[in-house]
């Protein structure tokens with residue numbers, strides 16, 4: 001029984017066991033194989049992506065893969081501190097404080113600490129009155145500055161949605177009149193907004209750190225489609241194995257995949 | 268009403284200052300001098316390592332290790348943060364406090380400048396403070412955001428201006444955007460007069476470790492099973508990887524073609540494909556890269572089919588698109604499904620947390636530190652993409668620190684070389700004993716003043 005996946009809205013070429021995904025990875029193979037040139041149409045370009053890798057199983061596979069790539073050791077090795085070193089360390093006669101004893105005994109991993117932090121943040125979210133300074137005081141835009149927009153429109157949008165604190169807004173207007181070192185740089189003159197006032201800078205600098213998760217870089221707002229590569233040779237992964245979802249570049253690599261690596265998720 | 272406060276005038280610091288940039292992969296450590304120099308900085312593996320003979324090596328002892336085959340590591344620093352103090356203490360004791368230690372020091376007569384990665388969870392900061400003062404009893408201590416120490420460099424000199432006047436030496440750069448691409452991750456930190464603008468700090472969860480593991484995975488599928496050979500994979504990565512100017516072009520250039528129509532490489536394409544000879548831990552402790560020799564491949568294949576085991580032949584592998592698809596993850600994390608923008612866009616995300624009035628100064632003063640910045644082609648690709656993303660009115664200047672590994676340490680050494688600047692950041696053990704660890708956390712975060 002061939003497994004065939006029909007991708008909605010896409011001009012995929014089907015054959016037993018695999019799907020040719022109209023990817024954005026315009027390799028020569030695809031250009032040659034795909035006769036209907038619909039690649040310039042937005043809908044066609046993204047349809048394959050949207051329909052291709054969004055099942056729960058595939059998302060979990062991606063997460064597991066990322067976790068694997070984050071590991072320090074392939075095996076779960078236990079490496080104990082050598083006992084000789086443990087004994088002779090530091091000043092033996094000194095008493096260890098309760099704090100230090102607790103810290104040295106702790107077996108917590110970073111994942112544990114991160115879970116603690118997120119639980120605390122969730123709690124503060126429910127009870128804002130007990131919030132600690134971890135909650136950002138200044139709410140600034142998290143969207144990426146758009147290069148192609150002019151400064152004027154950028155400023156408007158920033159004023160409109162991002163700079164909600166009165167101090168910042170006022171400070172910026174005040175700073176119009178002041179001269180700054182930067183104004184002497186001829187290349188930077190005139191077109192750009194002037195540097196913020198001292199007051200604004202002090203407000204910015206006294207803002208508390210973000211949480212670990214909040215500091216993580218965001219995904220592309222435009223939803224840039226993912227590129228896929230052939231598992232076997234690394235070339236564009238235009239073909240998707242219907243049994244396991246792995247990408248390969250052509251029939252030759254599909255053969256190699258079937259021989260050695262397919263169904264690894266089920267094994 | 269006001270709590271008891273230590274009077275700064277009474278604080279007297281010892282003359283010796285130890286600076287530790289405590290990275291997940293290596294710790295950079297050394298004592299400050301009046302003329303800061305890279306020579307004073309030691310790079311020490313921040314790990315315990317167990318070799319295949321079950322011997323456990325601690326930190327700097329690895330210098331004497333000759334067999335890295337199947338070696339396994341335990342790292343106290345996870346994601347850039349000191350998570351396991353039991354292991355970290357073993358490494359620090361070996362480096363600083365045992366007899367014959369590499370950088371032996373008496374903490375009670377030493378000031379400590381210790382770095383931390385951005386966005387450290389508070390309990391880990393508290394643990395660190397308590398170990399420093401309660402276990403080691405350093406005379407004074409400051410816990411500094413690693414990237415911020417780079418502000419003490421002569422930044423304008425890095426951009427080609429004349430060296431700074433001596434009296435300005437301890438003044439931090441006014442505006443500086445530090446990109447630190449290291450082992451655990453890549454962070455973007457805007458600094459104003461050496462102080463971080465915390466709300467705008469951003470992190471891309473791709474660092475040297477992930478690149479090494481990705482290369483290991485690709486090679487294990489395509490060549491040998493290298494799953495237990497992280498050490499050698501890191502060496503291969505450092506030897507062969509490069510960031511391409513034109514990813515699609517390079518991918519076409521390294522395409523093998525179909526079996527019916529094997530693609531012959533054009534003359535200008537041959538330089539991408541290379542051979543890497545693996546170490547045998549006898550004749551050569553380290554592997555090396557050399558030009559690809561197709562005839563050798565054919566010969567080896569023939570030998571393999573004719574004779575069984577017994578032939579002593581060198582182990583080598585041919586590498587093509589792995590060379591550039593691996594570091595490409597710093598620019599396209601989506602290539603492994605990570606839902607984050609690449610490093611250049613992360614810089615712009617950081618800027619979006621700042622008033623637009625600061626963008627020109629930040630974009631004109633970008634300093635790159637961390638080991639990944641040494642990957643061939645990384646700097647020019649980074650500059651090209653930031654230039655494309657940034658407002659066209661802004662000047663983009665971007666420099667790599669002369670020694671991107673030791674740069675943060677050296678910045679700390681410049682800070683320590685100025686007694687006034689040092690005194691302003693250090694907290695003494697007496698102050699800690701009097702005010703406690705919650706107070707100390709507030710001082711370091713800027714929420715409390717002395």
Ligand SMILES: [Zn+2]
Pocket residue numbers: 230231232233234235248249250253
């Ligand atoms: Zn292939």
Ligand SMILES: [Zn+2]
Pocket residue numbers: 241242243244245246257261262263
């Ligand atoms: Zn499969």
